[in-house]
Every structure is written in structure tokens, then in C-alpha cells.
Amino acid sequence: MAQNAVDTLLNLAIKSLLSNESATIRALEELPIDLFVPLFKSAFLGRQKKILKAMVRVWPFRCLHIGTLQPQETNYDIFEAMIDGLQLPPDQNSSSGNLQIDNLSAHRSSLQIVDLVCTDRLELENAHLRDVNTLLSQLIHLESLSLTDVERRSSKGRNFTAFLACLKKLDNLEELSFSFFCLTNQLHKLLRVLQPQLDSLSLTFCDLSNRDIIALSQSTQAIHLKLLKLSNNQLVWEFHEPLLNLLENVSSTLQYLEINNCQITDSVLSSILPALSHCSHLRIFSFACNPITVPVLMNLVQHLTPLMELRYVIYPVPVDCYEQWDLNGSLDQEKLAAVKAQLNLMLQMAQREDMKWTTFPR
Incomplete structure (x- = not known):
């Protein structure tokens, strides 16, 4: 037809x-x-x-x-x-509503007819912090907040201070996700106003500094987190203790850890291996796009196979599988195949065929 x-x-x-x-x-x-x-x-x-x-x-x-x-x-x-x-009615739907706004300024008039009191999850993309504050001031039951692509200078000045005041009033907040939201040296202010029951924290493309990692490692929220994403923050690891302390503090609760593209080197990964091996509830670990060598990768396998709840590990192609050490050279497929074969053999010897390791090439 x-x-x-x-x-x-x-x-x-x-x-x-x-x-x-x-x-x-x-x-x-x-x-x-x-x-x-x-x-x-x-x-x-x-x-x-x-x-x-x-x-x-x-x-x-x-x-x-x-x-x-x-x-x-x-x-x-x-x-x-x-x-x-x-x-x-509440007896038919005990939960509140999944409010998602891609461009806040374009939908400002439509929001006038929405009962924001019923909203418990809010996702905003492409917004100015001033407008975010106006919206947050009307929310009293928010459990999950996601902000993406907030104006980059928003973490300084009166708007950021007002934003912190709004967050402080969100007593039920359990999930917080920021992406493309500049928080350099400001994370301590944010953590100070958040409730301790936070169990999900995602800070990707947030220009975090070592000072921010220190603040996170010392926060009361760290001991409750089940999900932690710090990917795509170009950190300079002058010393490793903050990341080590952070992992030690979350080790009893953490289930999902993502530190892709964070300049994690051999020395950094080696230093946090003891803390990682104590994360007994870890289910997913992703550290793709970091400059790691084969020997350190294999050492990591030995440390993580005893974690019986861990099922998925996403690892970078080791730097020694490239013709150039800086990952910009062409990939040697034979070397990579040998690495994968060695890894699979180690999993078999540890009787962890249920654990899946996969690459995420740069």
C-alpha cells in the first residue's frame, strides 16, 4: 500500500x-x-x-x-x-511530578499555570541562575535537582548567594546533579547548605579544583553518598590525600563511582587502591579517558575482583597501547587485544566471570 x-x-x-x-x-x-x-x-x-x-x-x-x-x-x-x-488524587498517585525544562526563559509564561508545590524532581537546562532562584523559591518538596549549562559566572555574586539560600530550604533533597556549572573553589559553600541525607551527587564539567575535592572529602554528605560522579574535571593532583579520604568516607555506602577524564594517573590510582578495595557495595566503577598504564591496570583488577557486588568496570585504553605516550598516536589493536586477554584470564582465575570490564576509548 x-x-x-x-x-x-x-x-x-x-x-x-x-x-x-x-x-x-x-x-x-x-x-x-x-x-x-x-x-x-x-x-x-x-x-x-x-x-x-x-x-x-x-x-x-x-x-x-x-x-x-x-x-x-x-x-x-x-x-x-x-x-x-x-x-x-493522593490515593492514586502518592508521588509528585518528572518537571523538565530545556530552556527556562522560553517557557517562563507556561510555568505560571503549573502547581510547583507538587514537583519533587526538577531538571533545568540552559538557564540563568537568577531565573533558577525564582523557580526554586516556589519548591518545597524537591527531592532531585539537576542543572545543566548554567551561565558560567553564576557561582559568584548575589545570584549565587541567593541560590545557596534556596538550596538550604530544600529539606528533602536527596539527589543533586550539576553539569557545565562553574564551581571552582566554591563547593565548600554549596556543601555547607545541603542536607546530610544526600545520596546522589554529580558534578561533571564543573571546573572543580583540589580545594573542592578537599571540601567534599570533609563534608558530612560524603558518608551517605551512594552515587558520585566527578567526570570531566581537569584536576591537577598535587597530592592524593583528599581523593583517598573521600573514598574512605564513602566506602560503606558508595554503589556508583564515575571519575572519567579527571587526569587520574598511575600514581593517583595506585594511591587510592586501598580505599577503592574497601568500597564493598560498589556496583559500577568508571574511570575512562585517564592516562593509565597496563601494570597499574592489572594491579587494579587484583584489588577489585574481591568486591562481590561490583559488576561493571569501564576502564581507559592504557597509554602503552598507543604509539605515542600522550594518547594522541594511533592505537595498536594487537596490544589492546593482549591487554583484554590478560584481563579476562585474571577474571577467570578469580572466578569473577560475572564481572564485566570494558573500554571506553578516548
């Missing part, structure tokens, strides 16, 4: 559904999943609020994106209908 014929049949089916609101609403539970998106678009453009409200309640996908529909100011009632569909 020609594609235009299929499109015509689909349009006719949707038109038929939308012509009878009550019948469509009753049929939503049995509606084929492929029809949800085109039906939603047509109902949105046709301003059929009852159908939209009912569709949101039974939406079969993880996300509902409406940005491509380009709603106008006159569509506030359409937004209200969809939000009403999300606000189920």
Missing part, C-alpha cells in the same frame, strides 16, 4: 475518533500505542480539552513533549487541561 494511502487512512481514523469525545475517552485504554502521538497532536490543535486531559492520565510513554506544537499565549486553557490530567 502506498505511503500516502496509509497517511490518509490514519487521518480518517483520527478524525473519526475525535468526532466522538466520550467514545474516544472510553477507548483510550485499548487504543494502539502508535495512535497516541498523532491523536494527541490533533486533539491539541483542535483544542479538545477533555480528550487531552484523559490522554495525559493514560499516556503510555515516559515523556510527553509538547515543544514542537508551539503553543501560544491563548493556549493556557489547553495546558491547564493537561496538567489536570497529571494531578491525580
Whole structure:
């Protein structure tokens, strides 16, 4: 059947559904999943609020994106209908709502109709800290906060001070994620206002310094963390004690550790091996894109195989598998294959075939 014929049949089916609101609403539970998106678009453009409200309640996908529909100011009632569909009674939905905003300034008017009190997870991308503060001041039950690409000079001045004041009021916050948010020498201020029950901390592309690692190692949050991501911070390891102390403090709770592209050298990795080997609940360890040699990598394997909960390790291609020592030369596939064979043999000898080691080439 020609594609235009299929499109015509689909349009006719949707038109038929939308012509009878009550019948469509009753049929939503049995509606084929492929029809949800085109039906939603047509109902949105046709301003059929009852159908939209009912569709949101039974939406079969993880996300509902409406940005491509380009709603106008006159569509506030359409937004209200969809939000009403999300606000189920507490006995049907004990949790609050997954609020995700890619460009805060572009959606500022739409936020006026959202009940932010019900929000417990907030993800913001491409925002100024001033606008973030305005939004955070309206949230009282936030459990998870993710900020990506916040204006780089935001960690200094009045806006950052106001941001810290907002964070201090978030008594339920358990997960915090920053990416492309400059925090150089400012992390101690941030940690000072966070609740001690924080169990997930992600600080990637945050321009962290040694001073920041020291602050983190000495924080009360460190003893509770289950997830820690410090990837893509170009640290200069003048001394290794802060990272060692940090790992010792999180060793009883940590399950996920990610330190990709952090200038972890042989000496740094060797110094933290004792602390790593005490992380008895560690499940995933990723340290890709760091300049490590084969002997230190094999020493790491010996230290980590006794960790029975550890299942996945993502490691860098050792520098001695490249023609040039600085990882900019071409990769010698035969050397890499030999490294992988040696590693697999060590896992077999340790009876840890359940542990998967994989490379993430630079």
C-alpha cells in the first residue's frame, strides 16, 4: 500500500475518533500505542480539552513533549487541561511530578499555570541562575535537582548567594546533579547548605579544583553518598590525600563511582587502591579517558575482583597501547587485544566471570 494511502487512512481514523469525545475517552485504554502521538497532536490543535486531559492520565510513554506544537499565549486553557490530567488524587498517585525544562526563559509564561508545590524532581537546562532562584523559591518538596549549562559566572555574586539560600530550604533533597556549572573553589559553600541525607551527587564539567575535592572529602554528605560522579574535571593532583579520604568516607555506602577524564594517573590510582578495595557495595566503577598504564591496570583488577557486588568496570585504553605516550598516536589493536586477554584470564582465575570490564576509548 502506498505511503500516502496509509497517511490518509490514519487521518480518517483520527478524525473519526475525535468526532466522538466520550467514545474516544472510553477507548483510550485499548487504543494502539502508535495512535497516541498523532491523536494527541490533533486533539491539541483542535483544542479538545477533555480528550487531552484523559490522554495525559493514560499516556503510555515516559515523556510527553509538547515543544514542537508551539503553543501560544491563548493556549493556557489547553495546558491547564493537561496538567489536570497529571494531578491525580493522593490515593492514586502518592508521588509528585518528572518537571523538565530545556530552556527556562522560553517557557517562563507556561510555568505560571503549573502547581510547583507538587514537583519533587526538577531538571533545568540552559538557564540563568537568577531565573533558577525564582523557580526554586516556589519548591518545597524537591527531592532531585539537576542543572545543566548554567551561565558560567553564576557561582559568584548575589545570584549565587541567593541560590545557596534556596538550596538550604530544600529539606528533602536527596539527589543533586550539576553539569557545565562553574564551581571552582566554591563547593565548600554549596556543601555547607545541603542536607546530610544526600545520596546522589554529580558534578561533571564543573571546573572543580583540589580545594573542592578537599571540601567534599570533609563534608558530612560524603558518608551517605551512594552515587558520585566527578567526570570531566581537569584536576591537577598535587597530592592524593583528599581523593583517598573521600573514598574512605564513602566506602560503606558508595554503589556508583564515575571519575572519567579527571587526569587520574598511575600514581593517583595506585594511591587510592586501598580505599577503592574497601568500597564493598560498589556496583559500577568508571574511570575512562585517564592516562593509565597496563601494570597499574592489572594491579587494579587484583584489588577489585574481591568486591562481590561490583559488576561493571569501564576502564581507559592504557597509554602503552598507543604509539605515542600522550594518547594522541594511533592505537595498536594487537596490544589492546593482549591487554583484554590478560584481563579476562585474571577474571577467570578469580572466578569473577560475572564481572564485566570494558573500554571506553578516548
